[in-house]
Amino acid sequence: MMVEGMPLVEIKNLKKYFNVGRGAVLKAVDNVNLQIREGETVGLVGESGCGKTTLGRTIVRLYEPTAGEVLFEGKNVHKLAGQQLKEFNRKAQMIFQDPYASLNPRMTVRDIIGEGIDIHGLYKNKERTERIYELLSLVGLNKEHANRFPHEFSGGQRQRIGIARALAVEPKFIVCDEPISALDVSIQAQVINLLMELQQKLKLTYLFIAHDLSMVKYVSDRIAVMYLGVIVELATSEDLHKKPLHPYTQALLSAIPIPDPETERKKKRILLEGDVPSPINPPKGCRFVTRCRYAKPICTEQQPELKEVEKNHFVACHLY
Amino acid sequence: MEKLLEVKDLEVSFKTYAGEIKAVRGVSFDINKGEIVAIVGESGCGKSVTAQSIMRLIPMPPGIIKKGSIIFEGRDITKLSEREMEHIRGSEMSMVFQDPMTSLNPTMKVGAQIAESLIKHQKMHSKEAWKKAIEMLKMVGIPNAEKRANQYPHEFSGGMRQRAMIAIALACNPKLLIADEPTTALDVTIQAQILDLMRDLQKKLNTAIIIITHNLGVVANLAERVLVMYAGKIIERGNLDDIFYNPRHPYTWGLLMSVPTPDLDKSKKLASIEGTPPDLFAPPVGCPFAPRCEYAMKICYEKYPEEFTVSDGHSVACWLMHPLAPKVKPPVGKGVTLS
Secondary structure, X not given: OOOOOOEEEEEEEEEEEEEOOOOOEEEEEEEEEEEEEOOOEEEEEOOOOOOHHHHHHHHOOOOOOOEEEEEEOOEEXXXXXXXXHHHHHHHEEEEOOOOOOOOOOOOOXXXXXXXXXXXXXXXXXXXXXXXXXXXXXXXXXXXXXXXXXXXXXXXXXXXXXXXHHHHOOOOOEEEEEOOOOOOOHHHHHHHHHHHHHHHHHHOOEXXXXXXXXXXXXXXXXXXXXXXXXXXXXXXXXXXXXXOOOOHHHHHHHHHOOOOOHHHHHHOOOOOOOXXXXXXXXXXXXXXXXXXXXXXXXXXXXOOOOOXXXXXXXXXXXXXX | OOEEEEEEEEEEEEEEOOEEEEEEEEXXXXXXXXXXXXXXXXXXXXXXXXXXXXXXXXXXXXEEEEEEEEEEOOEEHHHOOHHHHHHHEOOOEEEEOOOOOOOOOOOOOHHHHHHHHHHHHOOOOHHHHHHHHHHHHHHOOOOOHHHHHOOOHHHOOHHXXXXXXXXXXXXXXXXXXXXXXXXXXXXXXXXXXXXXXXXXXXXXXXXXXEEEEOOHXXXXXXXXXXXXEEOOEEEEEEEHHHHHHOOOOHXXXXXXXXXXXXXXXXXXXXXXXXXXXXOOOOOOOOOOOHHHOOOOOHHHHHOOOOEXXXXXXXXXXXXXXXXXXXXXXXXXXXXXXXX
16 A cells, blocks of 8 residues: 655655764764655664664654755754744654653653643643543543553553653654564554554654564555665565565565464575674675675675665665 | 473462562473473563573572472472572573573673583583583584684674573583573574574474563474463463464463464554453452453453363363353464364
């Protein structure tokens, strides 16, 4: 399913480097181009250290980019100021991975959710209270929970509070950074169902960051696969699973253990040798060359560009 | 098959300022030599506590083994002294933990950490132990083992540390390896490597493995038998295929349905188990799953169900299996209607 629409977020040649001392530079995000259309969910997958969280954080302005730009509704978000900046901060929200660390332990749930409402002056007094109750019931909690503190809740409930907080300011775009990986399986399904329901109800656009590919496939319209700071493949979630083109995507897909014993017994796994190289001194040429089965001489010399090899299916690999 | 470990009616509690947490409430199971058994369940269901009791790693106090016995090769290890236990731990049975970052000693060379147990348990000389340590590192697939043995854990990546942990655990050729979420902290491609490694080693050394996990994909990949735990009890047990293709407990159904399979349609909602597990300060008298179970009957709240046998080796603690209970068609698996 493709959602055809105007791009809500446009990421152009975005780079985010970190200085790690002694003149070394960590290239967390290196020249990423991506468009997110209104109302769609883009999944962003990759292993730890591939830069997916950095990308998400740079988009919502938690980081300043080293180069390149992020356009939100056509405006460069890192150049916004005054009223326009405030408006962007309202429209773009984030849900964090760790529901234990991302809620202020000294604030009640009422204040956690109400903080954004106050900052943006959306509701006052009685209306504010009602809005908070409405949000609580929207995420499956009830008003008795409003006066409690975060430590009184379980992980799944806390994640719901984090979602209510993000929704409080009526955003258009939410970056979900591994929203379920800290939760138990049965609770994961609850939170995912909630996120998808809310998307339909409130016409939200998501950037869904995760490393659990089967869950990402389930929630996303399109999926971008990242490896060492670059997007190596971008396709609809159907295409990506049916016909992964990049050798890394193929290995990643085959590595996921499927909860079905027969499939597991039959499956031929593509085992990747070794570990992900350090992003401080990434390999020359294609980033994946050190672990690739099909590596050719050109792969060590020239970094492949992300190109459209089939309709709406982009891949950065010299094989195509 | 020969029995290696027999856990009988084990009850473990923790005394806290708020009262007693009944973490494991009467668990019995056997492990045969050389088999791989998975214990699955959500956090707080008692799976790690069960494993730690077998290794006698429960801090006491606050923990106490209230009841039951753990018989390992004919000896009840709940009754052994700490010194006797030290001879077993690390040599006859060993454990791999979830977090390879914190379970290695940061001040010791990796090689020395492997050699340590060889020197202690097998009375090897340090030179000989070092050689064996390098051999172990090679066996778990660490390239440049000679050089790597001389390095410290911080010089290893996450996957390599977990390999080193496995090398330490297997150095003395134990009969039982307990792996508590061994791949949870790792990336999928590294997870696949570690799972393959564990399976290879089990074949090579005929070590029995208890793997504790909440990832059903890992279970399907590795296990031969499965124990499903909920709120301190084993609610279903069976061979791998029994659990995946003919599950009988509504909780097992819920677990299996809440993971998206790759061919799940986006328009369908994920089945989730509403609610949360019970409070183990005051576990319910009846079935602990009853408040979250859509098939719950009156008796479920009053009496804990006995274990009903489905087939050889497959049994389930659920009142739906009672001859007088209404027939329910399992929503998952290739199973037949309950008889």
